[in-house]
Amino acid sequence: MGKITKIAIVGLPNTGKSQIFNNLTGEYTTVANYSGTTIEMKRSLARVNGRDYEIIDTPGLHCLYIHSEEELAVRDMLFTERPDIILQCVDAKYYRQSLMLTAELFDVGIPMIIVLNSVNEAARKGVWVDASELEKALGVPVVEFMAMYGLGGDELKNAIPKARKGRKPVDYGTVIETDLKDVISALPEGTGFEREMAALLLFNDPHLEAYIEKQHGREKASRIKEEVNRIRRRNKYDIRRRINGRRSEWVEETSRAAVKKQKLTPESFSAKFTQASRNPITGVPILLGFMVIAFFLVVNVSLGLEKTLNAIVVKPVVGRIEAFSIPLFWKDLLVGPHGLLTLGIFNAICTVLPILSVFFLLFGFVEDSGYFANFCVLTRRVFATIGVSGKSVTSFILAFACKTMATLNTRALSNGKEKFITVFIIAFAIPCSAQLGISMVILAKVGIWACVIAFGALGLFSLGAGLVLNGVIRDEEPESFIEVLPNMCFPNMRAVFRKTYFRVVEFLKEAVPLFLIAALALFAFERTGVLGIIKKLMEPLIVGWMGLPKDMLDVFMLALASRAAGAGLIFKMVDSGGLDFIQSIVAVAVTASFFPCFPNLMAIAREMGPKRAAGIAVLSSVSAFILVGILHWILVLVFHG
Numbered sequence: 001m002g003k004i005t006k007i008a009i010v011g012l013p014n015t016g017k018s019q020i021f022n023n024l025t026g027e028y029t030t031v032a033n034y035s036g037t038t039i040e041m042k043r044s045l046a047r048v049n050g051r052d053y054e055i056i057d058t059p060g061l062h063c064l065y066i067h068s069e070e071e072l073a074v075r076d077m078l079f080t081e082r083p084d085i086i087l088q089c090v091d092a093k094y095y096r097q098s099l100m101l102t103a104e105l106f107d108v109g110i111p112m113i114i115v116l117n118s119v120n121e122a123a124r125k126g127v128w129v130d131a132s133e134l135e136k137a138l139g140v141p142v143v144e145f146m147a148m149y150g151l152g153g154d155e156l157k158n159a160i161p162k163a164r165k166g167r168k169p170v171d172y173g174t175v176i177e178t179d180l181k182d183v184i185s186a187l188p189e190g191t192g193f194e195r196e197m198a199a200l201l202l203f204n205d206p207h208l209e210a211y212i213e214k215q216h217g218r219e220k221a222s223r224i225k226e227e228v229n230r231i232r233r234r235n236k237y238d239i240r241r242r243i244n245g246r247r248s249e250w251v252e253e254t255s256r257a258a259v260k261k262q263k264l265t266p267e268s269f270s271a272k273f274t275q276a277s278r279n280p281i282t283g284v285p286i287l288l289g290f291m292v293i294a295f296f297l298v299v300n301v302s303l304g305l306e307k308t309l310n311a312i313v314v315k316p317v318v319g320r321i322e323a324f325s326i327p328l329f330w331k332d333l334l335v336g337p338h339g340l341l342t343l344g345i346f347n348a349i350c351t352v353l354p355i356l357s358v359f360f361l362l363f364g365f366v367e368d369s370g371y372f373a374n375f376c377v378l379t380r381r382v383f384a385t386i387g388v389s390g391k392s393v394t395s396f397i398l399a400f401a402c403k404t405m406a407t408l409n410t411r412a413l414s415n416g417k418e419k420f421i422t423v424f425i426i427a428f429a430i431p432c433s434a435q436l437g438i439s440m441v442i443l444a445k446v447g448i449w450a451c452v453i454a455f456g457a458l459g460l461f462s463l464g465a466g467l468v469l470n471g472v473i474r475d476e477e478p479e480s481f482i483e484v485l486p487n488m489c490f491p492n493m494r495a496v497f498r499k500t501y502f503r504v505v506e507f508l509k510e511a512v513p514l515f516l517i518a519a520l521a522l523f524a525f526e527r528t529g530v531l532g533i534i535k536k537l538m539e540p541l542i543v544g545w546m547g548l549p550k551d552m553l554d555v556f557m558l559a560l561a562s563r564a565a566g567a568g569l570i571f572k573m574v575d576s577g578g579l580d581f582i583q584s585i586v587a588v589a590v591t592a593s594f595f596p597c598f599p600n601l602m603a604i605a606r607e608m609g610p611k612r613a614a615g616i617a618v619l620s621s622v623s624a625f626i627l628v629g630i631l632h633w634i635l636v637l638v639f640h641g
Contacts, residue, residue: 004045006054006081007160010074010105011089012098013060014373016117016145020089021057023153024048041077048157056083062097064104064196065240066207069411078108079193079211085163086112087156092122092129095259096251102138103247106166107196113163114142115156121489127261134258139167169195170250172243179231179239186227188216201228202239274374274488283378290366295451298358298437299444305354306441314346338526338554343569344519348512352438352568357504359437363401364499368491372397386466387473389415392422399430403596406430407603417473420612421466423604428620429461431592434507434564438571439588445574446584454585457631458592465623511564518561522554545629546586547636549578559591561598566591582635586628593624 007024009017021027025044042057056077059070066072077083086105090098105112116131135142141159145152172180183198191197200208201224213221232239276282318335335342366372376393383393392413399406406426413419431439443451525531535542535550542548551573559566570587573579579587595617596604605613 004052004054005085006056006083007085007087008056008058008078008081008083009087009089010058010061010078010101011115012062012091012094012101015060015089015091015094015098016115017060017089018057019117020087020115020145020156021055024053024055024157041073048160051161053160061101063101064108065200065203065205072207075207076211078110079197080215082192083110085160086110087115088112089115089117091117092119092127093125095122095127095129096255099251099254100244100247102166103170103250104196104199106169107199108193109165109169109195111163111165112140113156113159114138114140115145115152116142117145119144120146127259130258130260134254137167137254137257140164170247172246175235176239176242176246179235182231183224183228186224188220191216199243202232202243204232270489274370277371277374277488278377280378287375287378290371294359294362294366295440295444295448297362298355298440302355302358302437302441303444305358306351309350309354314342314350317346318342333523336523338519338523340516340519340523342519343522343558344516345512347519347565347568347572348508348515351571352434352511352564353504353507355437355441356434356507356564357500359433359440360500360503361496363433364496364503365491365493367401368496368499370488374488382463383466385470386425386463387421387470388418388466392418395422395426396430399426399432400436401433403427403430403432403600404603407600407607410607417470417475420473420608421469423608424469424616424620425462425465427596427600427604427616428465428623429458429593431458432563434511434562435567435592438564438567439592442567442571442574442584442588446579446581450581450585453635454588457585457589457627461589461593461623461627507564511562514562515565515568518558518565522557525557541625545625545632546590547632548583548586548590549573551578552587555587555591556594559597560595563591563597582632582639585635586632589631590624590628593620593628595621 009020011017021042021044025046027044041059044055046053046055058074058077061071061074063071064075066075078086086108088098088102088105090102102112102114114134116129116134119129119131122129131142131144141162141164143152143156143159145156171177179202180195180198183201184194187194187197197208209221209225212224277286318341321335321341322331324331332339334340337343372394375397379393380389383389383396392410395406395409395413397406398409403426407423410419410422410426413422439454440451443454522531525534531553535553538553539550542552543550546552555566555569555573558569567588570579570584570591573587574584595601601613601617604616608616
């Protein structure tokens with residue numbers, strides 16, 4: 001078997017890289033209309049037109065001068081693995097920013113293909129990028145691709161064998177070209193990508209010295225550093241500014257040949273609505289509007305589905321099993337309070353799944369509309385008060401889909417203080433999609449004010465935790481945040497439904513085994529008497545301090561394995577009248593903020609280390625029980641005082 005051709009898909013954030021990965025591999029990885037969705041490289045072997053390839057999907061890359069750990073990982077992959085082909089995704093709406101990256105990739109000298117995405121959206125803005133003229137100007141194949149509609153996939157596959165190096169790298173002028181040659185001559189033979197590496201060394205890239213030392217040893221790295229410093233000292237100008245200036249000129253020259261712009265373009269409704277969503281005066285009502293619509297859709301549609309499944313599946317099956325003449329032990333194991341069917345499979349499929357399906361569909365719609373990226377602008381001042389930047393806001397948004405994925409996304413944060421605050425808030429007071437959707441339905445059963453109070457309390461918990469941590473943790477130098485903000489648009493519903501389908505399938509794969517294991521564990525604890533002992537020990541905290549029934553311990557134990565399992569049991573308790581108005585609010589608040597679920601805890605340990613993960617878990621649990629207890633007594637005073 002011969003060497004497999006390696007293809008790296010690179011580009012600015014939110015330019016359609018994951019869509020191309022899906023198209024070439026036939027796999028599915030989550031895509032969304034905001035940056036940060038891809039948090040680590042994903043690889044897959046694929047057969048394209050009879051040939052085998054290794055396809056690599058990468059996080060967003062603004063340039064080869066590194067701004068984050070995720071960008072560093074992409075550059076290290078390019079330098080170390082030396083892929084055979086680079087597919088650069090270029091969003092036609094932001095062609096200038098992408099072409100600046102193209103100029104750098106040309107200096108790397110790897111055969112390339114330009115994948116020109118969003119040409120239809122650019123045309124609506126009065127921008128026409130001529131793919132044929134761009135191909136002539138760059139000297140590499142340029143393929144039009146509409147990620148939203150899945151068009152251009154066959155053309156891309158046919159273009160892969162035609163990948164080639166750019167026509168010529170950017171000419172930086174005699175002086176800088178001489179400096180580059182001097183640095184290149186100091187590099188060890190066979191270094192690879194000498195031209196771009198020389199430019200980065202002249203930029204004084206903070207990570208490149210460590211890379212060279214790892215590849216060639218400390219002594220050679222030291223000699224190279226001395227030579228670079230000598231060259232930098234002999235120049236009286238800003239090398240980085242001059243090189244970037246030449247690249248900008250090259251971009252303008254290339255654009256003149258390939259891009260036509262309409263001089264007068266009427267401002268579209270999309271652009272006006274996008275601007276309104278970023279303005280605090282109009283943005284807050286828009287945000288509240290989204291929340292109200294989400295609440296009523298999730299509650300009304302999912303409750304109807306849940307009742308239908310309960311009537312046609314759960315009640316008939318449970319009734320038949322209870323009618324069978326089998327020992328009580330086996331009946332309890334199957335359909336008892338902690339039964340494998342009732343608390344396990346039916347809880348997952350007939351109670352939780354209908355709610356999540358509707359919520360996933362709605363979340364995917366808002367995600368692909370481009371709203372979340374603009375939400376970062378709306379909330380940046382609020383989040384600045386708790387010591388976090390726009391990158392953290394992206395992680396907070398991801399947490400509403402999956403707290404584990406959001407925690408892993410914080411690896412893009414190089415500021416240690418901001419990373420700790422972000423990870424803690426995600427673990428402490430942000431409900432994941434499973435819990436959020438189910439909690440909406442739970443609270444709707446006891447009144448809309450319960451929803452306002454519960455989620456308002458969680459918002460205050462988050463803000464308070466951030467303010468305290470921002471005041472306690474020592475300041476570090478704030479990191480820069482670069483974000484390309486898309487205009488909002490009506491998403492492609494086929495893509496939204498497809499994303500919803502894969503999220504539902506992923507939930508079933510992960511959740512059903514966890515639901516069954518948790519149900520079996522609770523059944524065993526109940527049979528052996530362990531559950532009763534623990535309930536007795538926890539009674540002062542659960543009953544006395546938080547005003548909840550002793551059976552809430554079952555919820556806590558289920559929630560450790562899966563927040564969805566715990567929320568599903570709360571739903572059953574509310575549905576059967578086991579929780580009143582105040583208890584429903586307290587139950588939702590405490591299960592959202594106490595000890596992280598196991599997958600999220602593992603992600604925290606991976607990003608922060610085991611000791612810090614344990615500290616975050618303990619601190620969040622103690623804080624949750626204290627604050628939720630206070631919330632309970634405030635509600636008692638207000639409604640019963």
